[in-house]
Amino acid sequence: MSLVALSDITIRYSRLTAVRDVSFSMDEGEILFITGPNGAGKSSLLRAIAGVTPVASGRIDFAGHEITGQAPENIARLGFSMVPEGRDVFGSLTTEENLLVGTGMHARDRGWRSRAASELEAVYATFPMLKERRHGQAGLLSGGQQQMLVIGRALMTNPRLVAIDEPSLGLAPNINDQVYERLIALRAQRQLTLLIVEQSSAWAMMVGGRMILMRGGQIVLDGDARTLGNGEAIQAAYFGYEDH
């Protein structure tokens, strides 16, 4: 059974249809890139799964539950962890407080405090820089450090799936390399299921895995990133030659 399944999802912002009848599913352990030009509806799709953007029609299932129309905090509790576009660090909180915000959702479980503490150590081991700045205000971290922080924060909830919206947005290329290096290492370490939205398909081709290409609110291509990346179909999808 798949971990995430979307069927016939349509998302509208008043009159504008951002996503039209999109269906796809994703298995545990998979890495999936959703790519496509600006305005293709990638972020809307991600936000719909997270529960922060309502869907006009269709159905979303996650981890064996229907989550269409559910509150974001309930979807998070099922193990969907979101890193939104623009990172959304809690700037007035310290680095460590940022990491701890999400651990409260397991507060009903036995031994959650010690699990949170060991999770914190694990995140610090992956991102030593965060440990150095643990008591500093998170808003003062650099863009790259903030990106590491929000990835760490997403991991702290012990998620079944981590969704990241444009991790490379606004970061220097060498910082991007670092971010992806860590992501790949984390994936190998924890068998993370990753759903990554990127505008360019370059990262998908480099990292490998599955790639879905969206344009105008619909899926135009779905397949292995490396095979797709070499074809002409991808050019057509981005630049829309078939329309003109």
Add this chain to the structure above:
Amino acid sequence: MLQILFDALSLGSLYALGALGIALIFGVMRLVNFAHGDVIAFCVFALLWPSTDAMAIVFAGQLPWYLLVPFVLLCGAGLSVLCEIVVFRRFRKANPATMMIASFALGFVIRYFLLMLFSSRPKSISLLPELSQPVEILGARLPLLQLITIVATMVILIGLTLFLRQTRFGLEMRAAAENFSMARMLGVRANRVIMGAFALSGALAAAIALIFGIQTGTLDIQMGASIMLMAFIATVIGGLGSLGGAVLAGFLLGAASVIMQVMLPIDARPFRDAFVYGAVILVLLFRPQGLIAARGTKERV
């Protein structure tokens, strides 16, 4: 001199507590709660048995202080949470202007409810009369209540700070105040945080009601509104949503009022409030974002 300082601090305390109650709710749901003043009025009248007679029939007001204080705090928190569940929950996705109008309406409902039960005549009540005794400190004679007001406010402020900094619930509240939807995506329960903010804000309103009731000895349905206006101004000067700013501005406003009362020429004193508001306009001209801009509002424009 010392007298002026204590006057400024105790008046500032009231404004600061009021501003804090407004800022707490604004922080988590971008609601400017104009019903706050009427929650204050409700808490005072909770001390009386409902009657439209001119004579106040004291009910809870006769309790010893260690029962009276928790009773009034609970009344405030309870009413405030009730307002959230019955009214504001329906408006959560509405825009801030709609919520503000709803809070106005709710305030009037509470006020007229009190009017129905107690009539509009102010009532006099002697609450904990032993607090009106003067005490002598460093040569200044001060009512004991003034001292208690200042000390109680400090205790509340320190307690609230510890609560927000040290507890899990406080952490979730601070995260939610800065970015509500991100906090929810991390599993923070929206209802719990918002209800918590309303409960705290209601308890703060109750604290003001107690101090105000003991201080003036008269209960008036309009009494919440006067303090509410100053408290609201303090929240704006402090930077809407910034708790530290609200407290700071509350004390500054208190100080400005008291100092102008003393310093202005006798003829100008009746117009003190005009001078205070003039100073408010000046501050906002130079710092339209408030003294301490709240991060959440700044980034979410």
